[in-house]
Amino acid sequence: MKQPIGVFDSGIGGLSVLREIRALLPNEDLLYVADSGFAPYGHRSAAFIIQRALSISEFLLERGAKAIVVACNTATAVAIEKLRQKFVIPIVGMEPGIKPAAAISKSKVIGVLATEGTLNSDRFSTLLTRSTENLEIIVQPCPGLVEQIEAGDFTGSATRALVVRYVLPLLARGADTLVLGCTHYPLLRTLIAQIAGPAVHIIDTGPAVALQLQHRLVTSQLHTDNSQLGTQQFWTSSPLERQHAVISRVLGQSIQINPLPSIDNEVDKT
Numbered sequence: 001m002k003q004p005i006g007v008f009d010s011g012i013g014g015l016s017v018l019r020e021i022r023a024l025l026p027n028e029d030l031l032y033v034a035d036s037g038f039a040p041y042g043h044r045s046a047a048f049i050i051q052r053a054l055s056i057s058e059f060l061l062e063r064g065a066k067a068i069v070v071a072c073n074t075a076t077a078v079a080i081e082k083l084r085q086k087f088v089i090p091i092v093g094m095e096p097g098i099k100p101a102a103a104i105s106k107s108k109v110i111g112v113l114a115t116e117g118t119l120n121s122d123r124f125s126t127l128l129t130r131s132t133e134n135l136e137i138i139v140q141p142c143p144g145l146v147e148q149i150e151a152g153d154f155t156g157s158a159t160r161a162l163v164v165r166y167v168l169p170l171l172a173r174g175a176d177t178l179v180l181g182c183t184h185y186p187l188l189r190t191l192i193a194q195i196a197g198p199a200v201h202i203i204d205t206g207p208a209v210a211l212q213l214q215h216r217l218v219t220s221q222l223h224t225d226n227s228q229l230g231t232q233q234f235w236t237s238s239p240l241e242r243q244h245a246v247i248s249r250v251l252g253q254s255i256q257i258n259p260l261p262s263i264d265n266e267v268d269k270t
């Protein structure tokens with residue numbers, strides 16, 4: 001089916017997932033919304049995030065989306081049930097990769113880097129209760145990191161200092177595996193790997209989500225039979241010039257980006 005797939009995040013973090021989708025499903029047309037004007041979601045109220053997720057999903061559906069990828073751990077944790085109640089198309093979300101981390105860790109101490117919103121969610125608590133025994137899971141909220149990434153600072157001293165502050169204490173407690181539980185953090189993977197050192201495993205669930213999406217498209221007979229390279233369209237809720245530069249840099253190509261029309265003004269901006 002030649003309708004597009006909608007992908008959204010609080011900002012540019014979901015591009016780490018979009019890249020994986022593009023690599024696995026190159027013929028699919030993709031729509032991407034970066035809600036950067038409202039990032040970070042991490043410390044926002046559940047009501048706010050649910051409202052944004054519903055409005056952005058409606059926007060994507062109006063543009064013909066046949067499936068939606070919530071390329072944001074925070075929005076998945078807080079809003080995916082509501083999205084699934086409201087919309088009948090396949091909706092694929094993120095989940096911190098504790099299971100793959102447990103499988104690869106030798107020390108059985110795992111550090112999870114994520115936003116407060118994800119770590120405080122019921123969904124994350126349930127994930128913890130389902131995880132293997134004999135596993136020590138240390139959670140680490142990372143305030144400030146999403147802001148650095150949104151500003152396009154992937155290697156500077158302020159970003160490095162934050163990564164050092166959040167990662168080194170996990171290693172000191174014996175973690176040999178780090179779960180990137182926010183889609184922005186894979187954009188810092190090189191820096192995180194540099195600071196953590198070569199012996200530490202880094203888990204990013206982007207590739208698994210792309211596979212899950214492929215599975216959902218095939219089983220619902222929604223996959224494209226297009227043999228050309230699919231198109232990509234981008235919208236942002238923050239100033240265009242800034243986003244154009246950062247998104248083009250992340251994707252390694254100059255992309256065209258459109259302003260996200262005002263999709264709701266009624267939300268409580270907390």
Ligand code: DGL
Nearest residue numbers: 013040041042073074183
């Ligand atoms: N990329 C979002 C996530 O995966 C970022 C969260 C935020 O905006 O705080 O959780």
